Amino acid sequence: MIWNSKYETMPRGELEALQLERLKAQLSRVYEKVPFYRHAFQQQGITPDSIRSLADMSKIPFTTKQDFRDNYPFGLLAVPLQQVCRLHASSGTTGKPVVAPYTANDLRMWTEVMARTLTSAGVTKDDVMQNAYGYGLFTGGLGFHYGGERVGAAVIPTSTGNTKRQLMLIQDIGTTVLTCTPSYTLILAEAAAEIGMDLRLTKLRLGICGAEPWTEQMRTEIESKLPIKAMDIYGLTEVVGPGVSVECPHRCGLHIFEDHFLPEIVDPQTGARLPNGQKGELVLTTLTKEALPVIRFRTRDIASLRAEPCQCGRTLVRMTKVTGRTDDMLKIRGVNVFPSQIESILLQVEGVEPHYLIIVDRERHLDDLEVWIEVSEAVFSDEMRKMEALQKKVKDEVEATLGIGVRIKLVEPKSIARTEGKAKRVVDRREL
Amino acid sequence: MKIRQVSVFVENKPGRLVEMLEVLKGQKMNIRALCISEGSDFGIVRMILSDPAKGADAIRKAGFTATETTVLHSEMPDEPGGLLETVAKPLAEAGINLEYFYAFINPSPGKANIVLKVSDPDRAEQVLRR
Numbered sequence: 379m380i381w382n383s384k385y386e387t388m389p390r391g392e393l394e395a396l397q398l399e400r401l402k403a404q405l406s407r408v409y410e411k412v413p414f415y416r417h418a419f420q421q422q423g424i425t426p427d428s429i430r431s432l433a434d435m436s437k438i439p440f441t442t443k444q445d446f447r448d449n450y451p452f453g454l455l456a457v458p459l460q461q462v463c464r465l466h467a468s469s470g471t472t473g474k475p476v477v478a479p480y481t482a483n484d485l486r487m488w489t490e491v492m493a494r495t496l497t498s499a500g501v502t503k504d505d506v507m508q509n510a511y512g513y514g515l516f517t518g519g520l521g522f523h524y525g526g527e528r529v530g531a532a533v534i535p536t537s538t539g540n541t542k543r544q545l546m547l548i549q550d551i552g553t554t555v556l557t558c559t560p561s562y563t564l565i566l567a568e569a570a571a572e573i574g575m576d577l578r579l580t581k582l583r584l585g586i587c588g589a590e591p592w593t594e595q596m597r598t599e600i601e602s603k604l605p606i607k608a609m610d611i612y613g614l615t616e617v618v619g620p621g622v623s624v625e626c627p628h629r630c631g632l633h634i635f636e637d638h639f640l641p642e643i644v645d646p647q648t649g650a651r652l653p654n655g656q657k658g659e660l661v662l663t664t665l666t667k668e669a670l671p672v673i674r675f676r677t678r679d680i681a682s683l684r685a686e687p688c689q690c691g692r693t694l695v696r697m698t699k700v701t702g703r704t705d706d707m708l709k710i711r712g713v714n715v716f717p718s719q720i721e722s723i724l725l726q727v728e729g730v731e732p733h734y735l736i737i738v739d740r741e742r743h744l745d746d747l748e749v750w751i752e753v754s755e756a757v758f759s760d761e762m763r764k765m766e767a768l769q770k771k772v773k774d775e776v777e778a779t780l781g782i783g784v785r786i787k788l789v790e791p792k793s794i795a796r797t798e799g800k801a802k803r804v805v806d807r808r809e810l
Numbered sequence: 811m812k813i814r815q816v817s818v819f820v821e822n823k824p825g826r827l828v829e830m831l832e833v834l835k836g837q838k839m840n841i842r843a844l845c846i847s848e849g850s851d852f853g854i855v856r857m858i859l860s861d862p863a864k865g866a867d868a869i870r871k872a873g874f875t876a877t878e879t880t881v882l883h884s885e886m887p888d889e890p891g892g893l894l895e896t897v898a899k900p901l902a903e904a905g906i907n908l909e910y911f912y913a914f915i916n917p918s919p920g921k922a923n924i925v926l927k928v929s930d931p932d933r934a935e936q937v938l939r940r
């Protein structure tokens with residue numbers, strides 16, 4: 379199903395003309411209203427008029443997370459505060475959060491893209507949607523909430539946590555759609571198994587998962603443990619929150635709502651623009667945001683773009699599933715390692731649970747990589763020989779993929795802390 | 811004869827074995843035999859319990875990974891060469907692999923107990939019965 383056929387299936391030529399028109403207006407506005415952008419443009423020796431085509435985008439300087447920090451809280455605001463009707467903020471792990479103000483039009487646009495997102499993922503007005511994204515400063519809770527209401531689903535605003543109550547509601551109210559982080563679906567499955575609840579006997583059929591990178595292997599795991607089709611969504615606080623892109627039923631990438639968000643892929647090191655199909659850092663420009671327009675924002679997420687038409691009828695470009703971030707990237711003995719690479723390997727080993735922890739340490743000036751894996755009954759054997767074979771198998775596969783040595787440590791179940799939001803996968807003890 | 815053995819994954823860190831044993835004590839479970847196989851940072855604790863199903867269940871509920879397997883229990887004479895002549899040799903001659911075994915005391919004098927994990931328990935049972 380398509381929520382807004384006019385924009386979601388617009389012929390490419392028409393769509394690109396619309397993007398250019400909106401981009402020009404957006405650039406003029408930020409140049410006039412936001413000193414940060416005006417200075418950045420002037421330093422580059424350009425004005426909004428220098429941009430005559432979408433290809434001219436590469437002349438515009440990037441905006442980074444650091445720019446948000448430097449301009450905290452309202453330095454990037456493009457409207458008077460009186461026009462702001464809501465504020466969200468990211469869960470900054472260090473220092474100040476990213477503040478995201480919205481005007482009434484911004485909220486309407488956000489609800490629109492969330493309605494498109496949910497419709498694309500398969501939600502209809504007949505659904506009961508249990509929204510276990512965090513309500514509050516985090517954009518996930520309210521973003522999904524208003525999108526769900528717009529589509530006409532019955533929304534249960536459970537927010538995160540209280541896993542037992544989540545399960546009770548799934549059972550008693552007959553929840554059909556679960557919206558939460560991918561790792562939380564597995565926490566729910568684990569908790570259901572513990573209390574002897576068979577999720578297959580519930581009405582659950584769909585999960586809409588985002589807010590953290592996850593792999594195809596994790597999707598397989600989720601779909602084997604819960605009776606849901608797990609759909610991937612993408613978004614970020616600096617740009618809008620959830621609602622930037624979503625999978626369609628063909629699950630061949632995430633369609634970006636390009637009439638509102640203009641995507642580019644650049645080389646994370648040089649910043650040079652990369653052609654479609656090539657993997658690099660996703661850069662986004664908002665085309666219609668009023669309160670917090672953002673120009674060429676470096677998302678730090680690794681993806682590639684595909685512009686070929688999709689079987690679903692959408693003409694919108696597709697981005698690959700984000701499985702890594704430039705800042706998750708660990709440099710171990712000079713080798714670039716993404717936690718998602720290790721996750722993929724682990725999940726290919728029969729019976730291994732997606733609960734793992736990567737520990738990087740530096741001993742005698744040498745980086746040391748250790749991966750903890752929880753031993754579930756599926757992989758446990760009373761024979762030491764078999765346990766050692768499991769350890770060796772994982773070790774060999776990780777080493778073959780990464781090209782660096784690793785120690786595999788088998789640990790007891792639940793030794794690795796469970797989080798209800800973003801899962802913590804890496805402990806870096808190196809003091810660099 | 812075939813009996814059920816409960817095996818538990820225990821990390822090599824202080825107090826974990828004690829915690830597991832506390833669980834069994836809390837269930838008033840008698841441990842008839844126990845052996846620990848040690849790896850570099852974990853151990854496999856194998857036990858013959860007075861009530862294996864109940865014991866395994868309690869251990870799992872306490873958060874451990876446990877599994878139940880079928881092993882053989884046999885009696886042998888408590889004398890020099892007893893293990894060799896009544897167990898090891900007959901199994902080797904029948905081409906049955908011994909994965910591991912452990913022995914424990916038998917209350918009747920002159921006898922010892924042995925628990926064996928073998929490649930083919932059915933055939934091993936017949937061999938040992940002879």
Ligand SMILES: [Zn+2]
Nearest residue numbers: 626688690692
């Ligand atoms: Zn599609």
